[in-house]
């Protein structure tokens with residue numbers, strides 16, 4: 465669908481499949497001009513680096529979403545291993561602290577302009593304020609997201625994962641170049657599922673999101689390519 469193609473696609477399709485062939489069937493209906501792809505914990509645990517390389521070799525920008533959260537040395541090694549796979553973006557939990565994020569940043573220096581974008585996860589989009597409080601964080605989600613995003617920027621990261629509900633605040637506080645990757649995207653009328661801090665694609669773009677992660681609304685649709693096309697058009 466030529467009309468939906470963009471040079472810098474904003475939609476990242478979350479490939480959360482238990483069956484490799486199901487994922488490949490979907491990928492065969494998508495193009496690198498229309499979307500980027502995300503491999504997360506389910507598919508990486510099942511199918512590993514081989515599946516990631518398959519997508520990279522097919523010409524897609526791949527976001528390896530393993531949300532590393534460990535001691536600085538371990539996270540640095542894991543981030544470097546991600547770079548070896550040729551992925552476009554990789555993430556760590558910003559709550560791992562500035563020293564951990566700095567170690568991750570340093571591990572990518574040898575890759576120069578081939579290094580993936582390094583992104584910090586702030587407060588998961590599935591969490592409400594009440595659930596955040598239950599973990600011992602007494603701030604609102606927006607305050608906690610901003611605090612973690614400031615630490616991510618201080619450590620030299622390229623941006624953060626947050627909900628689109630926090631995007632306008634973060635753009636205003638951290639400037640236009642700090643990338644905002646926003647899951648919890650739900651086109652009007654689609655099921656929220658386990659997501660809580662949600663926005664539509666149009667709202668997310670208006671709020672300042674740079675990249676929108678969309679999983680089930682596309683992957684579980686009868687015609688995933690048509691839904692992607694519709695979302696791309698809605699953002700123009």
Ligand SMILES: O=C(O)c1cc(=O)[nH]c(=O)n1[C@@H]1O[C@H](COP(=O)(O)O)[C@@H](O)[C@H]1O
Nearest residue numbers: 478504529587588589625647677678679680
């Ligand atoms: O880092 C992520 O990608 C992520 C962070 C977050 O806060 N919330 C979130 O939903 N995600 C991921 O984004 C995807 C959202 O998928 P759907 O809810 O199916 O659209 C899933 O693969 C999640 O693992």
